[in-house]
Amino acid sequence: xxxxxxxxxxxxxxxxxLVIVVGVILSSLSIGLDPLKKxxxxxxxxxxxxxxxGVESTRQDGSDKYDEFIKDSYVISHNxxxxxxxxxxxxxxxxxxxxxxRDKTIEVSDRLYPIxxxxxxxxxxxxxxxxxxxxxxxxxxxxxxxxxxETIVGTSFDHKGETPGLGAEIAQDFxxxxxxxxxxxxxxxxxxxxxxxxxxxxxxxxxxxxxxxxITSKGVEKMVNKTMRVYYKYFSKNK
Amino acid sequence: xxxxxxxFVKAIFTENMIFAYFLGMCSYLAVSKTVKTGxxxxxxxxxxxxxxxxxxxxxxxxxxxxxxLSWLNxxxxxxxxxxxxxxxxxxxxxxxxxxxxxxxxxMLVEKFAPALYGALGIFLPLIAVNCSILGGALFMQxxxxxxxxxxxxxxxxxxxxxxxAIVSLAAIREKxxxxxxxxxxxxxxxxxxxxxxxxIAFMSFMGVEYGKKEExxxxxxxxxxxxxxxxxxxxxxx
Amino acid sequence: MSTTEEKLKAxxxxxxxxxxxxxxxxxxxxxxxxxxxxxxxxxxxxxTVQVEQAFWMSISVIFVMVFGNLIVSLLRNLIPSRVRIIVxxxxxxxxxxxxxxxxxxxxxxxxxxxxxFVGLIITNCIIMGRFEAFAMSNKPFPSILDAVGxxxxxxxxxxxxxxxxxxxxxxxxxxxxxxxxxxxxEESGLYALGYVNNNLMIxxxxALIVVGVIIWVQRSxxxxxxxxx
Numbered sequence: 001x002x003x004x005x006x007x008x009x010x011x012x013x014x015x016x017x018l019v020i021v022v023g024v025i026l027s028s029l030s031i032g033l034d035p036l037k038k039x040x041x042x043x044x045x046x047x048x049x050x051x052x053x054g055v056e057s058t059r060q061d062g063s064d065k066y067d068e069f070i071k072d073s074y075v076i077s078h079n080x081x082x083x084x085x086x087x088x089x090x091x092x093x094x095x096x097x098x099x100x101x102r103d104k105t106i107e108v109s110d111r112l113y114p115i116x117x118x119x120x121x122x123x124x125x126x127x128x129x130x131x132x133x134x135x136x137x138x139x140x141x142x143x144x145x146x147x148x149x150e151t152i153v154g155t156s157f158d159h160k161g162e163t164p165g166l167g168a169e170i171a172q173d174f175x176x177x178x179x180x181x182x183x184x185x186x187x188x189x190x191x192x193x194x195x196x197x198x199x200x201x202x203x204x205x206x207x208x209x210x211x212x213x214x215i216t217s218k219g220v221e222k223m224v225n226k227t228m229r230v231y232y233k234y235f236s237k238n239k
Numbered sequence: 240x241x242x243x244x245x246x247f248v249k250a251i252f253t254e255n256m257i258f259a260y261f262l263g264m265c266s267y268l269a270v271s272k273t274v275k276t277g278x279x280x281x282x283x284x285x286x287x288x289x290x291x292x293x294x295x296x297x298x299x300x301x302x303x304x305x306x307x308l309s310w311l312n313x314x315x316x317x318x319x320x321x322x323x324x325x326x327x328x329x330x331x332x333x334x335x336x337x338x339x340x341x342x343x344x345x346m347l348v349e350k351f352a353p354a355l356y357g358a359l360g361i362f363l364p365l366i367a368v369n370c371s372i373l374g375g376a377l378f379m380q381x382x383x384x385x386x387x388x389x390x391x392x393x394x395x396x397x398x399x400x401x402x403x404a405i406v407s408l409a410a411i412r413e414k415x416x417x418x419x420x421x422x423x424x425x426x427x428x429x430x431x432x433x434x435x436x437x438x439i440a441f442m443s444f445m446g447v448e449y450g451k452k453e454e455x456x457x458x459x460x461x462x463x464x465x466x467x468x469x470x471x472x473x474x475x476x477x
Numbered sequence: 478m479s480t481t482e483e484k485l486k487a488x489x490x491x492x493x494x495x496x497x498x499x500x501x502x503x504x505x506x507x508x509x510x511x512x513x514x515x516x517x518x519x520x521x522x523x524x525t526v527q528v529e530q531a532f533w534m535s536i537s538v539i540f541v542m543v544f545g546n547l548i549v550s551l552l553r554n555l556i557p558s559r560v561r562i563i564v565x566x567x568x569x570x571x572x573x574x575x576x577x578x579x580x581x582x583x584x585x586x587x588x589x590x591x592x593x594f595v596g597l598i599i600t601n602c603i604i605m606g607r608f609e610a611f612a613m614s615n616k617p618f619p620s621i622l623d624a625v626g627x628x629x630x631x632x633x634x635x636x637x638x639x640x641x642x643x644x645x646x647x648x649x650x651x652x653x654x655x656x657x658x659x660x661x662x663e664e665s666g667l668y669a670l671g672y673v674n675n676n677l678m679i680x681x682x683x684a685l686i687v688v689g690v691i692i693w694v695q696r697s698x699x700x701x702x703x704x705x706x
Contacts, residue, residue, distance in 0.1 A: 034324075
C-alpha cells in the first residue's frame with residue numbers, strides 16, 4: 001500500500017509520533033540528569049564560599065569541606081535586623097541573592113542578606129555574598145570578614161559573561177587577593193573601598209582595578225560597597 | 240536597576256546583536272549586497288523579533304520556568320509540593336514558536352501584501368534559522384527580564400540594532416565596488432574586515448553608563464554617599 | 478522499503494571510496510563551510526576568545542551534526558515535505574538539548590562558559606544547510622561522512638581563530654601562560670622585556686578580522702576561489 005506522504009493525515013500522524021518520541025526521550029534525560037545538575041550548582045556555590053575563606057576545594061570534596069568549615073548561617077534584612085522563622089527557600093544557603101537583585105518587583109528594602117559563619121584556625125570569619133553588575137551581565141561573589149567585623153580577609157568573585165582577559169579577570173586570585181586587609185569601617189563608621197585605575201591601590205581604602213576592565217572593576221567596587229554597608233549595619237549593632 | 244528605555248538603547252548600541260554577539264551573521268553577510276535588500280531583511284528581523292520575543296517571554300514565564308505552572312495549581316509552584324520545571328524544553332519550544340510565527344507571517348504577507356512578499360518573500364524562510372531571532376529569545380531567558388515590557392523593548396532594540404548594522408554594511412558594500420580591493424580579499428574577505436572595523440567603531444558606545452540617575456538615587460536612599468564616577472568613560476573600553 | 482534495499486546495496490561500494498573521501502576532505506579547505514560557504518559563523522565567532530571554549534563548542538557541533546545528519550538521512554523517506562523544516566529543527570533542537578543537559582551534568586564548568594551559545598547551535602546554518610542539501614537526499618553512511626567533514630572544517634577554523642586570539646590577546650594557550658607571568662609587579666619572561674598583550678584581540682570585532690585574514694590567505698593560495706566583485 002502506498003501511503004500518501006503529502007496528505008494531511010500522514011503529516012499529522014508523523015508530527016504526533018515525532019513529538020511523543022522527542023518528548024519521552026528529552027523528559028527522561030532531563031529527569032535522569034536533574035540530581036546531578038542540582039548537585040553541581042550547589043557544590044559550585046559551596047566552593048565559592050570556601051574560596052572566599054581561602055580554602056581550596058574541588059568539585060569532589062567541596063561539600064565535605066563546606067560542612068567542616070561553615071558552622072552556622074542566618075539571614076538579615078536590609079536594615080540589618082536578624083530574620084527568624086523563614087521558609088525553607090529563604091534559608092541562607094537556598095536564598096537566591098542574584099534573583100533578588102534582578103527582580104524589579106522586589107523593593108530594595110525587602111531584600112534579604114544571608115551570612116555564613118565559618119570557623120578557620122580557631123577564628124570566626126563571616127562570609128557574605130555580594131551581587132552587582134559588570135559590563136555585560138551580572139557579577140557576584142563572596143566577601144570574608146574577620147571577627148573584628150571590619151577587616152576583609154578574603155574574596156571570591158565570579159561573573160556571567162565579562163570579556164575574557166579583561167573584565168573576566170576579576171575572578172582570578174591576583175585580583176581577589178587585592179582586597180585582603182582592606183577595612184570596611186573606621187571607628188564604627190562605614191567606609192567605602194575604592195577600586196582605582198591609576199595604580200595607587202596600595203594606599204588605604206583603595207584597591208587596584210583591572211587594566212582594560214574599568215567598567216567591570218567599577219562594578220565590583222559598587223557591588224562590594226553597597227552590600228557591605230548593609231552588613232555593617234548589622235555588625236555594628238551586634239558587636 | 241535598568242529602566243525600560245535603557246534596555247532599548249543598550250540593545251541597539253552597546254549590545255548590538257551583530258557587533259557584540261555576531262548573531263544572525265549568515266543572512267547578514269549573504270543579503271547585504273545592496274541597501275534595498277538590506278532594508279527588507281532588516282525590517283523583517285525587527286518585526287519577527289518584536290513578535291516572537293514577547294511570545295517566548297510568556298511561554299517562559301507561564302509554562303517553562305521552574306514553578307511557572309503555579310497558575311494551574313498551587314502545587315506546581317516554587318513552594319508547592321510538586322514543583323514542575325520544564326526549562327529543559329526551552330530550546331525546542333522557542334525554535335518552534337519562531338518557526339511557526341515565521342511561517343504564519345509568510346502566509347499572511349503572501350495573501351494580503353503580494354508586493355511586500357515579492358520584496359521580503361525570500362528572506363522570511365531565512366529568518367527562521369537566523370541566529371539573532373533565537374538568540375533574542377535565549378538572551379531574554381538568560382537575563383530574566385522582570386516584565387514583558389522590558390523584554391519587548393529589548394527585542395525591538397535588538398531588531399533596530401540589527402537593522403542599522405545591515406543597512407550600513409550594505410551601503411558600504413555598494414561603495415566598495417569602486418575601490419581597488421586586493422583580488423583575494425574581494426567579496427567575502429573584505430566584508431568580514433569591514434564588519435570588524437564597524438564593530439570596533441560600535442565599541443565606543445560601550446563606555447556609556449546607563450541608569451546613572453536611578454542608581455544614584457537608590458544609593459542615597461540607603462544612606463550612603465554617591466560614588467562619583469565618570470558618566471562616560473570611553474578611554475578604556477572594557 | 479527503500480532503506481533496506483540501500484542497506485543491501487551499500488557493501489558493494491568500498492567503505493572509503495574516492496567519492497566518500499572527498500566528502501570529508503572537501504569541506505576542510507576548498508569548500509570550507511566558514512570561509513567559502515559562509516555558513517555557521519553566527520554562534521561561532523563569539524566563543525573564539527579562548528581555545529578551550531572553541532574546542533568544546535566544536536565537539537558539541539560535531540556531535541549534533543553527525544547524529545542529526547544520520548537521523549535525517551534515516552528518516553528522509555518518511556518526512557512529509559510540507560513540515561520538513563520544522564521536523565529538521567525539532568531534530569536539531571532535541572540533539573542540542575541533549576548536549577546542553579549533558580554538559581550541565583558532567584562538565585558544569587564548560588557549560589557555564591558557553592552559556593547561551595550552546596542553544597545557538599540550533600540555528601547554526603551549517604547544520605540546517607547540510608540536512609537540506611545532503612542528508613535529505615543521501616544514504617546514511619555518506620551523510621555521516623559529510624557531517625564529519627563539514628563539522629571538522631568548521632571546527633578547525635574555530636580553533637585556529639581562537640588560538641590566534643588567545644595567544645596574541647592574553648598570551649595564553651588553553652589558559653596556560655606561554656610568554657611568562659604578566660601580573661603587575663612580578664613580570665617574568667617576555668613581559669619583563671616590556672611585551673604587552675594586545676587587548677584588542679580579545680574584543681569581539683577582532684574575530685571577524687581574523688577570519689577575514691584567513692579567507693585572504695586561503696584565496697591567495699587558491700586563485701580559483703577569488704570572487705568577482
